[in-house]
Amino acid sequence: MTTNRAALLALGAVALALTAGCAPPPLPAGPAAASSLTWSTCPEDVVTAAAPSVLDCTTVPVPVDHGDPASGGIDIMISRLAAPDPQQRRGVLLLNPGGPGGSGLTQSALLVAQGLPASVTDSYDLIGIDTRGIDHSAPVSCGFTVAGPYFANVPPYAPDDAAVVERAEVAEAAAQQCAQNDRDGLLPHLTTADMARDMDLVRAALGEETTNFLGYSYGSALGAAYASMFPERSDRIVLDSIIGDTHLDRDGMRRYALGMEQAFPAFADWAAHRHDTYGLGRTADEVRAAFLDTAARLDEQPEQGVDGAAFRATTFAFLYNELQYPLLAQLWQGLRTGVPVPPPPGPAPDFAALENSLTVFLAVTCNDVDWPEDVQTYRDAVAQDRERFPLYGAAAANILPCAFWPWEPAEPPVAIDGDGPTDVLLVQNLNDPATPHRGAELLRERFGDRARLVSVDDSGHGAYVLGGNACASDVTTRYLVDGEMPADDVSCPAS
Known part of the structure; x- marks a missing residue:
């Protein structure tokens, strides 16, 4: 791998890290319920990453196979940011940062650092979790390397049909590599349903009758599964x-x-207003055209070790948060002017942790649902989406190792259950690069009267706390703290 490819991977890793019914009545205030857990100091890496927040950690035993608990077990590590006054806490708030494959042990500290309201931390013990297979919870690995052909959750952009066929060979080899490295037999048991069952065992071990939950991105799938x-x-x-x-x-x-x-239009407009600094275009349309021209040029002739696929993937990652726009513009400017890619700020990414996350992403994604096995299906989809969505369609539709996954799903995907109290609050930016608003609309339809949707007129991945929108923060905090669910869906203006 070239130095510049390593820099792009590092930059992408940094970008993704920045990354009228009535609710049930409040639980009585008071000390935590009886728990079977003993808390102690968290592992050193968690302590360092959480500072200045101080967390406690413990483990919860869960079966590898929930259908056959006697066949063996693993320990799930959880963290706790305790409510300051036990007499005021109303329960626990379980957290998930997304992925699948994201480590959640320090998520409470991240949210506090980003401005999580004190009323939330006063009301709950915040519980972070490394779900099964992640980091401190029986970590798994397919043995991928950063220099190898497979090291990304989203496949590379396929500029032509031959690239899809070529990628199919890489995807098949990656699936075989996962099977060969599954020495403990855990990979086929990494599913959303099993993680939801683990969460319920965590609830029981904490001595709680009910679970409160805040999940982002893939965490929305896990939370929807648990609620169902x-x-x-x-x-x-x-x-x-x-x-x-x-x-x-x-x-x-x-x-x-x-x-x-x-x-992309939010970044294009931002860059157009700074054309004198970055030279990417004087209008949003010019910036878009420059992106497509640069990507096509790099497809034909990579520069500084960067090809069109890497350029598109890095741009996609940097759209997660507006705070990343300046670094994206510098990167893009460097590719256009021949200036080397700048090094990412802060410590170097932990590529072992990224590989673990990639392995979990693959296992859960491939195990949850049966994927098409015919390569032609992906060739047709890439051709269609290359035209429909010129910026990234030929990447998102490209083939994954799931097409060649050696294990069949053990059970159908969890079905959304619309029966029950109105207890699911959906919060969604209108312009989210990874989870567009359409996903929230689909979940709103499936939950029916159990859910309310808060639509936020902002860009980026993450609305509550991470997005900084006052309206979204107020509505969500009122629900978490006071149980006040909106009578109807809510539209929040831009912040």
């Missing part, structure tokens, strides 16, 4: 940046292309 599998134990559920179901399938992957089309 355990409606009687679901209290206040908040899902942000919504995939659209309880699993990520081909339709969900292909919506990445729709998301980039909807999110």
Whole structure:
């Protein structure tokens, strides 16, 4: 791998890290319920990453196979940011940062650092989780390397049909590599349904009768699965940046292309207003045209070790947050002028952790639903989406190792359960690159009267706390703290 490819991967890693019914009545205030857990100091890496927040950690035993608990078990590590006054806490708020494959142990500290209201931290013990297979919870690895042909959740942009056929060979080899490295037999048991069952065991171990939940991105799928599998134990559920179901399938992957089309104009407008600084175009249309021209040029002739696929993928990643626009513009400017790619700020990415996350992403995505196995299906989809969504369609529709996954799904995907109290609050930016608003609309339709949708007129991935929209923050905080669910869907103006 070239130095510049490593820089792009590092930059992408940094970008993604920045990344009228009545609700159930409040639980009585008071000390935590009886728990079977013993808390202690978290692992050193968690302590360092969470600072200045101070977390406690413990583990919860869960079966590898929930259908056969006697066949073996693993330990799930959880963290706790305790409410300062036990007499005021109303329960626990379980967190998930997304992925699948994101480590959640320090998510409470991240949210506090980003401005999570004190009324939320006063009301709950915030519980972070490394779900099964991740980091401190029986980590798995397919053995991918950053220099190898497979090291990305989203496939590379396929400029032509031959590129899809070529990628199919890489995807098949990656699936075989995962099977060869599954020495403990855990990979086929990494599913959203099993993670939801693990969450319910965490709830029980904490001594709680019900679960409150805040999940982002893939966390929306996990939360939707939990609320559907355990409606009687679901209290206040908040899902942000919504995939659209309880699993990520081909339709969900292909919506990445729709998301980039909807999110890119915000960056294009930002860059056009700074043409004198970056030289990317004086209008948003000119910036878009320059993006397509640059990507096509790099497809034909990579520069500084960067090809069109890497350029598109990095741009997609940097659309997650407006704070990343300046670094994206510098990167793009460097490719156009021949200036080397700037090094990413902060510590170097942990590529071992990224590989672990990639492995979990693949396992959960491929295990949750049966994927088409015919390469022609993907060739047709790429050709269609290259025309429909020129910015990223030929990447999002490209073939994944799921087409060659050696294990069949053990059970159908979790079905959305619309029966139950109105306890699911959906929060969604209108212009989200990874989870476009359409996903929230789909989940709203499937939950029916159990849900309300808060649509936020902003760009980026993450609305509550991470997005900084006052309206979205107020509505969501009122629900988490006071149980006040909006009588109807809500539209929040831009911040």
